[in-house]
Amino acid sequence: MLLLRGDGDGWTHCDQGHRHWGLFGAAGLLLRHDDQVLLQHRAHWSHHGGTWGILGGARNRGESAQDAALREASEEAGLDPAAVTTLGEFVDDHGGWTYTTVVARTAEPLLLTALTAETLEVRWVPAEGLGGLPLHPGFAATWDVVRTMAA
Numbered sequence: 001m002l003l004l005r006g007d008g009d010g011w012t013h014c015d016q017g018h019r020h021w022g023l024f025g026a027a028g029l030l031l032r033h034d035d036q037v038l039l040q041h042r043a044h045w046s047h048h049g050g051t052w053g054i055l056g057g058a059r060n061r062g063e064s065a066q067d068a069a070l071r072e073a074s075e076e077a078g079l080d081p082a083a084v085t086t087l088g089e090f091v092d093d094h095g096g097w098t099y100t101t102v103v104a105r106t107a108e109p110l111l112l113t114a115l116t117a118e119t120l121e122v123r124w125v126p127a128e129g130l131g132g133l134p135l136h137p138g139f140a141a142t143w144d145v146v147r148t149m150a151a
Helices: 065-077 127-132 137-150
Strands: 011-013 019-021 026-033 036-042 055-058 085-093 098-105 119-126
Touching: 026 065, 026 137, 036 127, 055 065, 065 085, 065 098, 065 119, 085 137, 098 137, 119 127, 127 137
Parallel strands: 026 098
Antiparallel strands: 011 019, 026 036, 026 055, 036 119, 085 098
16 A cells, blocks of 8 residues: 655646656656666556666655655665765656656665665666666666766
8 A cells, every 4th residue: 555655745747648756746866877877677566567767756836856756766775865966957758747867876876775665676787788678668768868967
């Protein structure tokens, strides 16, 4: 059973007719260390479960994308926000709903072990090797754009 935690938790639809999690949009953290990116293997019960993507989730009312992405990464995997340096953002606008990828780097390959039920595992994956994983469709659709921001 999923318990609602923030005022942004919930399903909505964008102008394109897609169903999305996050009443006020959503945000995720694309974290890079050297030539690797940190990916989350999503729990099977979640939206697009079993796929790989970035840590993230629903934004709360008035919450910046950066704050939401860092909060979600902390909640889902125990990330210390002080361990990352943000580089920029990419907004995927669906009309009435957005997903913002917050691009960041870390000096060390962080070992994140405080995983919640939303996460099967987190893994550092070579940026050039993502094609071998079943990627979350939203992440797969924006990877070519956001990868250049994290290079």
